[in-house]
Amino acid sequence: MNKKLADAINTQLNYEIESAHVYLAMQGYVATLGLEGFENWLGIQYQEELAHAKKFIMFMNERGARVEIRGFENPRNDFESLLEVFEVSLKHEKGVTDRINNLMKIAHELNDYASIxxxxxxxxxxxxxxxNFQKLIDKIKMVSDGGGLYHLDKDLATRVFVDPNAQQ
Ligand SMILES: [Fe+2]
Known part of the structure; x- marks a missing residue:
């Protein structure tokens, strides 16, 4: 694989692990609020991010590119509210989207069809x-009373991890 693209994918797979840490830290915060469903949901999100990293690692290995694991930034552990957790998450995911789009741009420039x-x-x-995050923000805003939040929390308790790498 072209070195520029391999380096960029390597940076991204490390960022996926960093993203996992971001959600693990958020899980710790919501645990202090006693919201077990949200705790479950963010724990699944953590697993998903690690699965994304794994997906990139498997691709790099298949293409004969060397994977290099690096150190990670400290995630944010404290938040003002449940709503803020998901607003920060949505912003984080928009940043990830920009990064993925940039990888796609490089792959196109190189005519690397396998990477595309x-x-x-x-x-x-x-x-x-x-x-997912936008809908959760909307729902959190909708439930103004404790009863509504109780039911939303119960809904989120049902999320299960589906390994994207096992579906192929
Ligand atoms: Fe991801």
């Missing part, structure tokens, strides 16, 4: 990620 095909999965995944 591979990266399309992440382009589609980011549409879903942004939609």
């Amino acid at each position: 095909s591979f990266l399309q999965w992440f382009v589609d995944e980011q549409v879903e990620e942004e939609d």
